[in-house]
Amino acid sequence: MAIRLGPNQYGKAEVRLVRVNRATARHDIRDLTVSTSLRGRFDAAHVSGDQSDVLPTDTQKNTVFALAERDSVGAIEDFALHLADHLIAATPAADGARVEIDEHAWERINGHDHSFVRSGRGVRTTVVNVDGSGPDRTAHVVSGVKDLTVLKSTGSEFHGFLKDEFTTLAETDDRILATSLVTRWRYDAPLVGGRDVDWDKAHADIVALMLQRFADIHSYALQQTLYGMGRAVLETHPEVAEIKLSAPNKHHFLVDLSPFGMDNPGEVFYAADRPYGLIEASVVRDEASDPGNAWQGAL
Secondary structure, X not given: OOOOOOOOOEEEEEEEEEEEEOOOOOOEEEEEEEEEEEEEOOHHHHXXXXXXXXXOHHHHHHHHHHHHXXXXXXXXXXXXXXXXXXXXXXXXXXXXXXXXXXXXXXXXOOOOOOOEEEOOOOEEEEEEEEEOOXXXXXXXXXXXXXXXXXXXXXXXXXXXXXXXXXXXXXXXXXXXXXXXXXXXXXXXXXHHHHOOOOHHHHHHHHHHXXXXXXXXXXXXXXXXXXXXXXXXHHHHOOOEEEEEEEEEEOOEEEOOOHHHOOOOOOOOEEEOOOXXXXXXXXXXXOOOXXXXXXXXXXX
16 A cells, blocks of 8 residues: 655745834834745655755745845735745745735824824735746635624525424524625636735725625625625736635524513614624635736635
8 A cells, every 4th residue: 555745835824914104203013923835855754754855934934024025015925926036936845835814904183193092994815826936926815804793783684594393593684694705716816926916905996895884784684695705806906816704693592581571672682793694715716827826725
């Protein structure tokens, strides 16, 4: 029976980096969690313990800090692409690199030059996969947002669903719809190769559009809402090839106050954290570029 080493990668996970831009009296900050990994010809390390081709994970951590100081940090997509290219160049046995970055947003306090408060509008994310270097280099960028918690207090229904002997859920034409969105979108590969994307603007515009569609769509099901949000992104942003959305249904149940002789006209709810429905959907452009390994580590 033949035995061989299968796919493998290694790297440094969750490097915490805060970069303060002090070029002017009005400071800017980027607060990041960075994870790196390399894949390639590292069979000897696994089979015989030979580390001669292995760039240590501690070195990868140091590289994150060093590039943040030497080359600064702008949009997380640019920083991730730069970091991936550097790690591949520094590791001859590496065929590819993956860099994942979460950005924890801060907002200025009343426009103050150097005082901030943590933003509650979710965590910005990107996962970059780069293979090779030079003319044969390919790069994929999947960006998104997670922990984006949204709620609408009306404008949501749920009825006409399939029922069987175990169905107890009552139909409703007015319910609270709430979720904590995880959304990731893949930028079209040719654009990534030329880096012809204003990453910061694209991210802000896409999140704003999704929030607006969540608010505007009269929802008959969370599935319908997710599709409407994803379709709007593809219709408005030609640089996006496809988008994936994951939404746990944060159930709010009307509290029965009748035992206390009280009415409850849709005002007092119990917020249940589990079990919860989990709705997931992809919306894809027909002419989208080949995803390659874009979604590796990004799901």
